[in-house]
Amino acid sequence: MGSTINTVAGPVSSDALGRTLMHEHVFVEYGTALQDCRPLGAAREQILSTCFEVAARVRACGVKTIVDPTTTDLGRNVPLLKAVSEHSGLNIICCTGIYSTSTYQALRLRLGGPGAIAELFIRELSQGIGESGVKAGIIKLVTGSEIDDDDHELLSACARASVATGAPIITHTEGILGPEQQKILHAEGVPLQKIIVGHSCISTNFNYHRQIVEMGSYIGFDRFGMEGGMPDEVRVQCLKKLIDAGFLDRLIVSHDSVWYWVNGPKIGSGPYKNWKPTNFFERVIPMLQYAGVSDEQIETILTDNPRRYFS
Numbered sequence: 001m002g003s004t005i006n007t008v009a010g011p012v013s014s015d016a017l018g019r020t021l022m023h024e025h026v027f028v029e030y031g032t033a034l035q036d037c038r039p040l041g042a043a044r045e046q047i048l049s050t051c052f053e054v055a056a057r058v059r060a061c062g063v064k065t066i067v068d069p070t071t072t073d074l075g076r077n078v079p080l081l082k083a084v085s086e087h088s089g090l091n092i093i094c095c096t097g098i099y100s101t102s103t104y105q106a107l108r109l110r111l112g113g114p115g116a117i118a119e120l121f122i123r124e125l126s127q128g129i130g131e132s133g134v135k136a137g138i139i140k141l142v143t144g145s146e147i148d149d150d151d152h153e154l155l156s157a158c159a160r161a162s163v164a165t166g167a168p169i170i171t172h173t174e175g176i177l178g179p180e181q182q183k184i185l186h187a188e189g190v191p192l193q194k195i196i197v198g199h200s201c202i203s204t205n206f207n208y209h210r211q212i213v214e215m216g217s218y219i220g221f222d223r224f225g226m227e228g229g230m231p232d233e234v235r236v237q238c239l240k241k242l243i244d245a246g247f248l249d250r251l252i253v254s255h256d257s258v259w260y261w262v263n264g265p266k267i268g269s270g271p272y273k274n275w276k277p278t279n280f281f282e283r284v285i286p287m288l289q290y291a292g293v294s295d296e297q298i299e300t301i302l303t304d305n306p307r308r309y310f311s
């Protein structure tokens with residue numbers, strides 16, 4: 001029996017998630033926190049048609065579910081996510097959490113302390129985001145180039161929300177701080193298998209990757225297609241090493257793509273031509289096959305690992 005996961009369209013069994021991309025952004029707009037239902041304005045039709053088109057292409061790759069870890073301060077827009085889910089049939093799991101330290105500091109001031117921030121996360125996971133009735137299904141957290149006191153406080157607040165609700169955590173990592181994140185979260189009571197150390201593919205260091213998975217968490221190779229300075233071929237070599245070392249069951253893949261980015265690059269254009277949520281299926285799977293990874297192993301990464309992580 002699977003567990004029940006909150007999607008923007010309501011609860012879904014972990015057994016029904018199917019092929020899942022664990023880190024994609026439907027819509028990003030840098031802005032102020034706690035405005036999740038703001039109207040899309042004059043660009044509404046263009047935003048909807050772009051997102052519908054991308055979602056349909058993702059569905060055509062056999063993807064049934066995406067995790068959208070867009071926090072409120074990155075422009076989390078619950079009505080838009082609902083519209084995209086309804087139109088495409090994609091399950092979309094949205095998040096609670098905070099992206100920037102400045103948002104954390106502002107919210108701490110406004111709400112009265114880290115305890116109240118944890119309460120906000122718990123409310124969004126168990127009751128809903130604002131008045132939308134949509135519950136978050138995952139907690140997103142960010143640490144910077146070092147884990148300072150504010151980062152530490154945010155990690156603790158996220159851990160409290162995870163322990164209280166059972167929701168898993170997906171991280172944004174700079175540099176090689178994954179094990180630090182894991183240690184802090186685990187010390188606060190979060191089971192290691194409920195953590196994805198995101199953006200681990202910014203490093204090519206096998207010993208670093210190995211440390212993350214040996215501790216028992218999932219490792220996010222979640223920037224396929226973001227090739228400035230890191231070609232997908234290198235990510236594939238790193239994945240293959242982890243598979244050969246026996247860690248197939250800990251691998252998570254995605255693109256960190258942004259389907260509609262206000263004042264950002266247009267999806268799949270110019271230097272970003274491969275940075276789109278179909279890239280894994282169009283370019284990366286053939287690379288993995290060429291490297292000797294079997295179709296069954298690829299399906300484990302796309303389907304079984306997300307299901308187990310959410311169970």
Ligand SMILES: [Zn+2]
Pocket residue numbers: 023025069256
């Ligand atoms: Zn992201």
